[in-house]
Amino acid sequence: MTEPSSPEDATADGSEPGAAATVGVPDPEAARPESSRRDPVELQRLLQGWLAAQLPDDADLVVENLVAPEANGMSSDTLLFDATWTEDAGRETHELVVRVAPDLGHMPVFPDYDLKLQFDAMRAVAAHSDVPVPETLWIEETGDVVGNPFFVMGRVHGEVPPDVMPYTFGSWLSEASAADQRRLQDGAVSVLARLHNIENPLDVFPFLAPPSGTNALQAHFDATRDYYEWVASDGMRHPLLDRCFERLIDTWPSDPSVALSWGDARIGNTMFVDFEPVAVLDWEMASIAPREVDLAWGIFLHRFFQDIAVTFELPGLPGFFCREDIEATYAELSGYTPRDMDWYLLYAATRHGVVMARVQRRTAHFNDTPLPDDPDDLIMHRATLDAMLEGTYWSNLPGDN
Numbered sequence: 001m002t003e004p005s006s007p008e009d010a011t012a013d014g015s016e017p018g019a020a021a022t023v024g025v026p027d028p029e030a031a032r033p034e035s036s037r038r039d040p041v042e043l044q045r046l047l048q049g050w051l052a053a054q055l056p057d058d059a060d061l062v063v064e065n066l067v068a069p070e071a072n073g074m075s076s077d078t079l080l081f082d083a084t085w086t087e088d089a090g091r092e093t094h095e096l097v098v099r100v101a102p103d104l105g106h107m108p109v110f111p112d113y114d115l116k117l118q119f120d121a122m123r124a125v126a127a128h129s130d131v132p133v134p135e136t137l138w139i140e141e142t143g144d145v146v147g148n149p150f151f152v153m154g155r156v157h158g159e160v161p162p163d164v165m166p167y168t169f170g171s172w173l174s175e176a177s178a179a180d181q182r183r184l185q186d187g188a189v190s191v192l193a194r195l196h197n198i199e200n201p202l203d204v205f206p207f208l209a210p211p212s213g214t215n216a217l218q219a220h221f222d223a224t225r226d227y228y229e230w231v232a233s234d235g236m237r238h239p240l241l242d243r244c245f246e247r248l249i250d251t252w253p254s255d256p257s258v259a260l261s262w263g264d265a266r267i268g269n270t271m272f273v274d275f276e277p278v279a280v281l282d283w284e285m286a287s288i289a290p291r292e293v294d295l296a297w298g299i300f301l302h303r304f305f306q307d308i309a310v311t312f313e314l315p316g317l318p319g320f321f322c323r324e325d326i327e328a329t330y331a332e333l334s335g336y337t338p339r340d341m342d343w344y345l346l347y348a349a350t351r352h353g354v355v356m357a358r359v360q361r362r363t364a365h366f367n368d369t370p371l372p373d374d375p376d377d378l379i380m381h382r383a384t385l386d387a388m389l390e391g392t393y394w395s396n397l398p399g400d401n
Contacts, residue, residue: 040066043146044081047098050145051083051152054138059085077102080155095155097134101148107362109355110284111230116141118283119151120207125260125280128204131194132156133280156279158271166305167268168316176275181320184275188267188298189326191277193334196259196291205260208288217256220289221248224351231358238357240376240385244350247389253290253340261289266301267321295330296344299323300352303397304381318398346388353379 048063055061066081077100084093101115102108122133135154143149161167168174173181202209210219228241263285271279302321309316323341331337338344360378364371376382387393 040068043079046146047081050140051138055085059087061085096137097153097155098150099153100146100150101143103148107365109358109362110227113284115139115149115151117207117286121205121283121286122153124204125195125198128198129194131191131280132278156271158273158278160269160271161267163268163305166308168302168305168309169312169314174317178319180275181317184267184272185321185326186329187272187275187277188270188321189329190333191270191280192262192265192291192294192298193330195262195280196294196336197334198260201258201260201288205286205288208260208286210288215256216258216288217253217290217293220261220287220293221347223287224347224354228354231354231361234361236361236371236375238353238375238379240379240382241350241353241357243389244346244353244385248343248347248350251343253343255339256290257292257336257339258288259291261285261287261291261293263287263294264297265294266298268301290344291334291336292338292341292344293347295326295338296341296348297351299326300345300348303384304352307381307384323394342394345394346385349381349385349388353381353385356380 044063044066047066048061051063052059052061062084064082064084066079068077068079079098079100081096081098082093083096084091086092099115099118101113104111104113116139119136119139123136125131125133126135134156137152137154139149139151140146141149159172161173162171165171173184176184198204210216214222225245228245232238262280262283264282269280269282270277271281299321302317303323306316306318306320323345327338327341357375357378361371363369372378379385384393387396
């Protein structure tokens with residue numbers, strides 16, 4: 001049995017959607033979910049009692065070596081442990097991961113958290129494609145065992161492009177050869193092509209289907225705006241985000257495609273071995289949406305990290321994950337040519353802006369620091385959004401970005 005994370009690479013399964021935990025953002029300890037601050041001995045005891053009930057009476061389960069990785073994220077909590085029990089072949093030790101839902105009473109990043117959606121999405125992807133996803137084992141939905149719902153997966157070993165510090169400088173990826181970087185890039189695009197090519201997504205993933213009478217893009221967009229209204233319900237609106245939403249409405253794309261959307265579709269949520277993908281992680285943003293939603297999210301999030309490198313006067317990875325290259329590779333691998341990518345890239349940057357606005361509020365709350373006078377200063381990539389609205393962002397980048 002295998003699945004997400006070893007201690008050194010556990011950031012993947014605990015990372016914040018959209019790389020919220022990056023340079024200048026939250027204090028990791030302040031943002032850490034409550035369950036990872038509990039006594040690990042007590043957590044181990046509780047897990048052992050529950051897991052024993054999932055196995056045969058004579059399994060003689062032993063749970064040990066439970067740890068909460070330091071790189072845990074803010075949207076959920078990841079715990080690593082070993083479990084040994086008796087099977088037909090004798091005693092077997094399994095490296096496992098438990099993903100615990102956040103406490104929604106402690107300044108959550110999102111207003112709700114559907115753990116079963118993630119569990120079901122990974123299970124359906126495994127059944128209907130060859131995309132590598134964690135092996136889903138058991139789910140506890142009541143929250144009665146450890147205080148919040150959780151599910152258990154097998155554990156995968158590999159490397160994940162880091163968020164902190166960004167992989168664009170001083171990382172195993174930035175120091176790799178151009179050939180290895182290209183291999184990783186092509187593998188990441190292949191994952192998207194294979195996910196999006198799952199046939200009849202509305203039938204395979206009925207729990208992700210948009211409301212009756214609403215097309216997939218409209219439902220996705222409405223959910224994003226609802227999230228923004230929830231973030232801004234404290235009375236602090238963001239004029240820049242308001243302008244972005246207005247532009248998106250005024251330039252709505254025609255005939256959007258329909259596919260499974262991974263959601264947080266970026267290389268920082270993928271584990272690699274020898275620069276090939278071995279696990280696709282973090283499914284809390286999964287939905288049915290146009291193919292371009294995932295494609296643009298991955299392209300934009302790389303640009304977000306690359307722009308951080310440029311800010312620090314570092315070269316970063318200027319020839320990596322370039323927009324035109326990614327779009328061409330995707331078309332070749334999927335048989336589908338992306339459309340209206342300027343729109344979807346602005347949408348990705350806007351969505352990320354909403355997440356950043358919430359994460360910065362959360363950081364200020366836990367660190368007891370004041371919010372800026374200008375609400376748009378909470379959006380780290382405000383200059384990018386301004387340039388996108390002006391139509392100058394992509395044309396001013398070097399190369400084919």
